[in-house]
Amino acid sequence: MNWEAFWLTVRLAAIVSALLVAIGIPIAYWLTYSRWRWKFLVEAAVALPIVLPPTVLGFFVLVALGSRSPLGRWWESLTGHTLAFTFEGLVIGSLLYSLPFAVQPFAASFGAVDRTLLQASASLGHSPLQTFRRIVLPLSQAGLITGFALSFAHTLGEFGVVLMVGGNIPGVTRTLSIDIYDQVQAANYSSANRTALFLLVVSFFILSIVFGLNRYGLNRRTWALSPWR
Amino acid sequence: MKVPLAPPAAPSMSPLPISSDLEVRIRKRFPHPEGSFLLNVHFRALAGFTILFGASGAGKTTLLDCIAGLVDPDDGRIVVGGEDFYDAEKKLNVAAWKRNIGYVHQDLALFPHLTAEENVAYGLRKLSRAERQTSSREMLQAFHIEHLRDRKPAQISGGERQRVALARSLVTEPRALLLDEPLSALDRPTKSSLVGDLREWNQNHRVPILFVTHNGEEVFALGDEVVMLDGGKIVAQGPPHDVMRAPRLETVANLAGFENIFDASVRALHEARGTMTCHLRKGTVELETPLVRAEVGSLLRVGIQAGDLLLATEEPHGLSARNILPGTIRRLAQRDVIVAAIIECGGTDFEVHLTLAARDALQLSPGKAVWVVVKTHSCHLMGI
Numbered sequence: 001m002n003w004e005a006f007w008l009t010v011r012l013a014a015i016v017s018a019l020l021v022a023i024g025i026p027i028a029y030w031l032t033y034s035r036w037r038w039k040f041l042v043e044a045a046v047a048l049p050i051v052l053p054p055t056v057l058g059f060f061v062l063v064a065l066g067s068r069s070p071l072g073r074w075w076e077s078l079t080g081h082t083l084a085f086t087f088e089g090l091v092i093g094s095l096l097y098s099l100p101f102a103v104q105p106f107a108a109s110f111g112a113v114d115r116t117l118l119q120a121s122a123s124l125g126h127s128p129l130q131t132f133r134r135i136v137l138p139l140s141q142a143g144l145i146t147g148f149a150l151s152f153a154h155t156l157g158e159f160g161v162v163l164m165v166g167g168n169i170p171g172v173t174r175t176l177s178i179d180i181y182d183q184v185q186a187a188n189y190s191s192a193n194r195t196a197l198f199l200l201v202v203s204f205f206i207l208s209i210v211f212g213l214n215r216y217g218l219n220r221r222t223w224a225l226s227p228w229r
Numbered sequence: 230m231k232v233p234l235a236p237p238a239a240p241s242m243s244p245l246p247i248s249s250d251l252e253v254r255i256r257k258r259f260p261h262p263e264g265s266f267l268l269n270v271h272f273r274a275l276a277g278f279t280i281l282f283g284a285s286g287a288g289k290t291t292l293l294d295c296i297a298g299l300v301d302p303d304d305g306r307i308v309v310g311g312e313d314f315y316d317a318e319k320k321l322n323v324a325a326w327k328r329n330i331g332y333v334h335q336d337l338a339l340f341p342h343l344t345a346e347e348n349v350a351y352g353l354r355k356l357s358r359a360e361r362q363t364s365s366r367e368m369l370q371a372f373h374i375e376h377l378r379d380r381k382p383a384q385i386s387g388g389e390r391q392r393v394a395l396a397r398s399l400v401t402e403p404r405a406l407l408l409d410e411p412l413s414a415l416d417r418p419t420k421s422s423l424v425g426d427l428r429e430w431n432q433n434h435r436v437p438i439l440f441v442t443h444n445g446e447e448v449f450a451l452g453d454e455v456v457m458l459d460g461g462k463i464v465a466q467g468p469p470h471d472v473m474r475a476p477r478l479e480t481v482a483n484l485a486g487f488e489n490i491f492d493a494s495v496r497a498l499h500e501a502r503g504t505m506t507c508h509l510r511k512g513t514v515e516l517e518t519p520l521v522r523a524e525v526g527s528l529l530r531v532g533i534q535a536g537d538l539l540l541a542t543e544e545p546h547g548l549s550a551r552n553i554l555p556g557t558i559r560r561l562a563q564r565d566v567i568v569a570a571i572i573e574c575g576g577t578d579f580e581v582h583l584t585l586a587a588r589d590a591l592q593l594s595p596g597k598a599v600w601v602v603v604k605t606h607s608c609h610l611m612g613i
Contacts, residue, residue: 119299120338122325124352124401131326134351138342 001195004171005179009156012087012175016094017152020102023095024147028106029132047100054097054160061093061165085167093165098154102147109143110136146210153206157199249276251296251405251437255305255315259291268292268461271305274405276435278428278451280469282442283458289441290335292458293407296439297332298325310404310436331403333411337394339382345369345393346378352401368400372426388419395423399430406438412447424451445519446606448472470503487532487609488569488580495523504551504605507531512576517551518608530611535582539602540570542591552603554579558595561588568593572601 031043049057065083066072075083083089113136121131137144159177166173168182176195183192254271268288281289294300296307298314301322307315309330314323339348350365369375372392377385382393391411398406412420431438440451448455448469455472457465465472493507496515503520507529518531545553556574563569568588570581579601583593593599 114338116334116336116338117340119297119325120332120334120340121351122299123297123328123330123332124397125326125329125354126351127324127326130354135340 001191001198002174002176002179005174005176008087008171008173009175009177012090012094013152013155015091016098016155017102017148019091019095020098020151021144021148024099024102024106024151025137025144027099028103028110031103031107032110033128046103049097050100054158055164057097058093058161058164061089061096061161065089065092065165084165085169085173087166087172090162090166090173093161094155094158097158097161098151101150101154105143105147105150106140109140109146112143113139142213145213149206149210153203156206157203249310249404249436250274250308251310251439252308253292253296253305255292255295255302255307257291257295257300257302257304259288259300266461268295270458270461270463272456272463272466274437274439274454274456276437277431277453278438278440279453280440280442280448280451280455281458282445282448282455282472284443287458288461289443289458290409293332293409293439293441296405297330297407298323298328299332312404329401329404331398331401331406333394333398333406333408335409335411335413337382337390339390339394339397341382344379344381345374345385345389348382348393349397349400352397364400365396368396371430372396387414388416388423391415391419391423392426395427399434402434403436405436407441408438409441410443411440412442413444420447421450488535488582489531489533489538491531491533491577493529493531495525495527495529497525498523507608507610509577512574514554514575514577516603516608517605518610519606521610532609532611533579533603533607535569535580537604537607538579538581540572540581540583540587540591540593541600541602542593542597544600545602548602550602550604552601552605554601554603556599556601558593558597558599560595561593572599574601 027046031039031046062084063069064071065075067076067082072082072084083092117135117139118128118131121135122128126134157177158175159181162173162175162178166175168174168178174182176199180192180195180199183189183195251274253273255268257268258265259268260266266286266288268291270288270292281292283289291300295302295315296309302315302317304317305315306313306317309328313319313321314328315321340351343351346365346369349368350361353361353364356364366375366378369378372395374389374392374396377389377393382390385393391414395408395411412423415423427438440447442448453468455465455467455469456463457472492510493516494510496506496508498505498520499517500520504517505520505523506515507518508515509531516531521529523529539550541553544555554574556572556579559571559573559578561568561570563585566585568583568585570583570588570593572579572581581601583591587593
């Protein structure tokens with residue numbers, strides 16, 4: 001297996017999913033509690049990456065990062081090089097690409113917290129933000145871990161956006177999925193097979209953690225209360 | 230505000246007595262299964278217990294939600310302890326978390342991820358860690374739940390959860406306390422000991438306690454003052470004996486599921502003891518029931534739940550229950566874990582539910598002579 005591509009992929013997925021926890025929590029908070037009448041438009045926009053062809057998303061990100069866009073020019077003036085075809089560019093593209101996989105589990109778990117608990121917290125003198133920190137977040141642990149794991153797994157497996165935004169630069173933007181494509185192009189089927197199998201096993205492992213978590217919860221006592229114990 | 234009659238001996242030492250009253254005048258339209266519904270009330274509650282009494286759907290919980298600041302009224306004014314919390318004219322609406330009003334929700338809303346002690350300490354955000362611990366331990370002690378302090382809500386009984394929820398609200402020394410049917414899920418002994426603890430707390434903390442219930446018994450047990458709500462409006466207010474004498478007939482829905490429903494006519498009214506005598510039309514039985522506004526001779530329907538009836542195999546003496554009816558067992562039928570006994574008393578059949586153990590211990594069998602005991606307040610009345 002291409003270890004350089006492996007570590008690059010893991011680094012990308014770890015950075016993206018960690019950033020998505022930081023970005024996703026405020027977005028999910030807003031989506032859960034806002035009463036703005038046009039909120040559904042924002043919900044639709046956040047969900048777009050689920051249905052959009054990765055090439056479409058990748059194309060727009062590429063344009064936005066390029067030296068003709070304000071963002072691209074600002075970055076160039078700051079660092080001296082463009083964002084396109086760099087690891088940082090890849091992170092930005094992946095953030096957008098995996099956003100719904102973090103935000104939706106977050107928002108679902110925030111919304112599942114019993115409203116009467118929030119009211120009780122308010123009656124006990126806690127502001128909405130304090131309530132969020134002390135009641136909503138602790139009770140949403142499973143959703144937070146689910147969002148983190150899903151966005152990690154989703155970033156691990158992305159292809160189209162990486163190809164559009166990052167290209168195929170070894171050590172900079174060549175991820176495992178691109179590597180598999182390369183191997184197949186070069187007719188290295190056995191090598192492609194090993195990498196593909198590896199990604200399959202890792203993805204299955206992550207997803208089984210997610211589903212196991214949602215089935216049995218985080219709490220040890222939930223295990224103890226399960227019917228066969 | 231009260232003004233002391235005599236000038237205080239040491240003027241510099243005596244603080245002005247601060248009014249702890251709660252005054253509510255609100256209008257709120259809220260959705261209801263049968264069309265929208267208007268809550269329109271104006272009342273004042275002094276320190277001590279004020280019972281909000283009414284059938285479900287009368288607007289009791291919405292009223293509490295408005296006072297707590299969880300729901301915004303459409304119009305009106307809410308003043309607690311001399312401080313405005315809501316004033317539609319001044320466009321004033323203090324956020325719920327700034328009101329310092331204790332609210333024990335019907336389903337308690339204990340934080341499931343926190344222990345009993347952490348739940349109680351939750352509202353003491355502004356204190357230091359040590360002060361928080363001292364106060365919450367004291368409160369746990371006062372409510373006899375100190376031994377539960379490291380347990381989570383899922384690991385304690387319903388009555389204990391009720392105590393934790395009360396302790397959690399009281400420890401913050403609220404300006405007013407709102408209790409939404411806090412006793413409904415409790416058995417009688419647990420109820421009365423909890424009420425005792427609450428009264429003791431109220432002795433030292435003279436704040437208004439609004440206590441919502443639809444249980445008439447609780448009204449008499451607790452009430453200093455009763456506000457009776459019906460259809461979003463106050464229909465009566467005053468001491469329990471005045472208010473409860475107003476017609477308090479059950480609706481058909483409330484009697485649905487009662488095993489014993491009898492047509493009856495009123496024989497005599499006993500205003501002094503708050504009861505009346507009803508004659509069951511099928512047979513010779515007379516029952517002492519709660520007093521409602523009715524005339525002698527008027528027709529009523531009496532509903533009694535089979536689980537509220539007691540059976541004795543010898544004639545009981547020294548009971549507080551007013552109705553002790555001799556009868557004969559006609560049939561016994563087992564349903565799951567209960568035994569339904571049909572008892573014939575003076576021409577009327579009563580259904581009584583017992584446990585299997587009770588049947589065996591009393592050696593009940595058809596034909597045996599028994600006494601059926603009916604408490605006055607187990608008789609629910611409905612107009613015909």
